[in-house]
Amino acid sequence: MILDKETLSMLEAKANQLRHKTIDTVVYAGSGHLGGALSMIDAATLLYYNVMNIDRDDPDWEDRDRFVMSKGHAGIGLITIFSDLGWVPEEDLKTFNLTGSKYGIHLDSNVVPGVDASTGSLGHGLSLALGMALAAKQLKKDYFVYCMLGDGECQEGSIWEAAMAIAHYNQTNLITMVDRNKAQIDGETEDIMKLEPFQEKWTAFGFHAETIDGHDFEAIAQAIDDAKKRTDQPTCIILDTVKGKGVCFCEGDYRWHYGGISKDMAQQAHKDLDAYYDERLTRVKGA
Amino acid sequence: MGGLTYNSISQTRMATGEIYCQTLIEMAETDPRIVALTADLGKSSKIGAFMERFPDRFYQMGIAEQNMYAVAAGMAKSGLIPFTSSFAIFASCRALDQVHTDICYQNVPVKMISSHAGTSFGQAGTTHHSTEDIAIMRSLANLTVICPADGMETANAVRAAVEIPGPVYIRINRGYDQQVYEDLDYGFEVGKAVELHPGSDLTIIAMGSTVFQALQAARELDAVDKIKARVLDMHTVKPIDREAIIKAVHDTRRVVTVEDHTVIGGLGGAVAEVIAESGMGCAFRRLGLQDCFSPIGLHEDLMSYHGIDTNGILKSVRELMQLDFEEDEDWADEV
Numbered sequence: 001m002i003l004d005k006e007t008l009s010m011l012e013a014k015a016n017q018l019r020h021k022t023i024d025t026v027v028y029a030g031s032g033h034l035g036g037a038l039s040m041i042d043a044a045t046l047l048y049y050n051v052m053n054i055d056r057d058d059p060d061w062e063d064r065d066r067f068v069m070s071k072g073h074a075g076i077g078l079i080t081i082f083s084d085l086g087w088v089p090e091e092d093l094k095t096f097n098l099t100g101s102k103y104g105i106h107l108d109s110n111v112v113p114g115v116d117a118s119t120g121s122l123g124h125g126l127s128l129a130l131g132m133a134l135a136a137k138q139l140k141k142d143y144f145v146y147c148m149l150g151d152g153e154c155q156e157g158s159i160w161e162a163a164m165a166i167a168h169y170n171q172t173n174l175i176t177m178v179d180r181n182k183a184q185i186d187g188e189t190e191d192i193m194k195l196e197p198f199q200e201k202w203t204a205f206g207f208h209a210e211t212i213d214g215h216d217f218e219a220i221a222q223a224i225d226d227a228k229k230r231t232d233q234p235t236c237i238i239l240d241t242v243k244g245k246g247v248c249f250c251e252g253d254y255r256w257h258y259g260g261i262s263k264d265m266a267q268q269a270h271k272d273l274d275a276y277y278d279e280r281l282t283r284v285k286g287a
Numbered sequence: 288m289g290g291l292t293y294n295s296i297s298q299t300r301m302a303t304g305e306i307y308c309q310t311l312i313e314m315a316e317t318d319p320r321i322v323a324l325t326a327d328l329g330k331s332s333k334i335g336a337f338m339e340r341f342p343d344r345f346y347q348m349g350i351a352e353q354n355m356y357a358v359a360a361g362m363a364k365s366g367l368i369p370f371t372s373s374f375a376i377f378a379s380c381r382a383l384d385q386v387h388t389d390i391c392y393q394n395v396p397v398k399m400i401s402s403h404a405g406t407s408f409g410q411a412g413t414t415h416h417s418t419e420d421i422a423i424m425r426s427l428a429n430l431t432v433i434c435p436a437d438g439m440e441t442a443n444a445v446r447a448a449v450e451i452p453g454p455v456y457i458r459i460n461r462g463y464d465q466q467v468y469e470d471l472d473y474g475f476e477v478g479k480a481v482e483l484h485p486g487s488d489l490t491i492i493a494m495g496s497t498v499f500q501a502l503q504a505a506r507e508l509d510a511v512d513k514i515k516a517r518v519l520d521m522h523t524v525k526p527i528d529r530e531a532i533i534k535a536v537h538d539t540r541r542v543v544t545v546e547d548h549t550v551i552g553g554l555g556g557a558v559a560e561v562i563a564e565s566g567m568g569c570a571f572r573r574l575g576l577q578d579c580f581s582p583i584g585l586h587e588d589l590m591s592y593h594g595i596d597t598n599g600i601l602k603s604v605r606e607l608m609q610l611d612f613e614e615d616e617d618w619a620d621e622v
């Protein structure tokens with residue numbers, strides 16, 4: 001066990017709270033990218049509350065570990081973390097996406113504390129992350145860079161240009177993660193533009209690639225720990241996830257990429273999330 | 288226009304993207320050269336209905352715009368007329384090299400229908416605002432650039448695009464447009480501005496979503512200020528209607544351009560070039576994004592913020608009309 005029980009319980013509670021907050025924020029905003037926010041929130045929670053070396057008092061601390069949310073449309077999930085960390089006033093979530101707000105669908109790194117790169121145009125993030133990783137080496141800093149890709153996003157050729165360069169430079173201070181929820185806007189990834197054999201693609205590009213349960217903190221923590229120790233190859237962690245995880249009416253349904261939810265649906269979503277949390281806690285206790 | 292049955296009623300029921308798709312379907316019924324491509328934006332661009340009608344002539348390319356535009360170029364070189372559906376920002380910025388070299392340089396009939404233009408997807412922020420696309424696209428040789436004012440004009444532009452032998456860029460908005468035209472039969476012609484409101488005091492030249500706003504402003508100026516403002520719907524930014532611009536300068540001596548786009552190189556830039564080369568004097572103002580990225584917000588709020596809605600136009604026109612502007616009768620002779 002890489003995570004002790006106390007840490008695991010803390011992470012479970014945190015992720016649960018963030019999922020609820022994400023629903024609230026979608027309600028404030030009127031609509032949002034619910035599916036892709038809920039599929040990556042476990043991994044992001046682990047990163048921000050257990051793995052990454054950050055300074056809660058200074059989101060811009062120059063030696064911090066970096067996180068690039070390359071699938072920028074998941075900003076509505078990420079912002080709940082920044083609000084919880086105190087970088088963004090909780091009240092501000094109520095303005096998400098409204099005219100005049102600092103917070104739009106895709107978070108602006110010049111405006112929102114904690115955002116390491118402005119993303120939203122898919123396929124840029126991994127290159128940006130590589131730049132940050134190369135800079136760390138150049139400046140003799142020991143920070144790590146984490147990059148979260150969407151699986152649909154990996155249809156962009158630029159992702160593979162970045163992958164080639166990461167392997168070329170053996171940039172092991174950059175850890176690539178793919179939210180493999182198997183869905184994009186128009187449908188399932190395999191119907192829209194086949195990605196499989198996906199893990200093998202990363203392997204062929206020179207990565208150590210592994211696929212793990214993206215909703216299991218233990219598994220993600222272990223994979224990241226291994227990746228940080230690996231020096232002969234960069235790592236790509238493929239997070240096997242479910243789009244809209246935890247909310248029954250969204251789960252696994254690509255049509256919930258982006259949408260609005262009514263107050264009633266939000267209530268249902270909160271109920272579903274409570275049940276999902278209970279289920280996860282039982283698993284943790286049983287472990 | 289034979290076969291097309293749209294009118295203002297369709298416009299209130301259908302988003303502009305849906306009208307585009309229906310138009311394309313109707314044309315494709317009789318023109319087997321037409322195929323459609325999208326990059327995971329079938330749902331957003333509304334081209335999904337084409338896929339249902341012609342599954343064999345629809346190509347889902349995944350989230351890979353550069354590939355899509357180059358593939359479309361290859362198709363067009365081989366006898367097809369591909370219509371690509373993506374966001375304006377991705378056509379003009381992400382895949383620009385492919386658009387430049389594979390489509391425009393090789394002068395092939397790819398029809399790039401580019402949605403969510405200007406600030407019409409305002410809440411998505413700068414990564415999804417497309418406020419430079421006209422400037423970029425206008426500079427590409429061989430390319431015809433059209434920015435329709437509403438759904439009816441979009442239908443007309445899409446129809447016309449097939450008749451144009453080379454590449455065409457059509458810029459449309461997300462969602463529904465305010466209605467400018469009642470039906471299709473108002474004499475749409477590529478490269479010819481439509482005079483929507485007569486006027487001799489000043490000319491407002493608009494494109495896309497600002498045409499409706501300009502028209503509203505002209506009506507109010509007429510009613511409240513007794514200012515007669517001519518309104519031109521400059522749907523084709525390239526080739527631009529030089530004649531209409533020069534006539535406007537000659538007749539009204541004051542010109543205001545208005546666009547949901549940066550004032551650098553867009554409609555305002557295009558009109559300024561014509562005026563400067565004409566040698567005629569003119570009071571001139573360009574409304575649009577003033578060399579900035581837009582904040583986020585609803586489209587209508589952002590139009591207000593950037594001063595390109597009815598109120599913004601009114602304010603600028605009133606200022607311009609008060610300028611101590613020397614009207615020299617001789618100027619027109621210096622052409």
Ligand SMILES: Cc1ncc(C[n+]2csc(CCOP(=O)(O)OP(=O)(O)O)c2C)c(N)n1
Nearest residue numbers: 036120121122150151152153183184185327
């Ligand atoms: C370059 C680019 N093309 C298209 C889009 C529009 N878009 C936004 S999200 C999305 C689907 C993303 O799918 P995926 O990467 O699998 O994300 P997830 O399912 O995790 O939300 C698309 C096509 C975009 N933002 N950027």
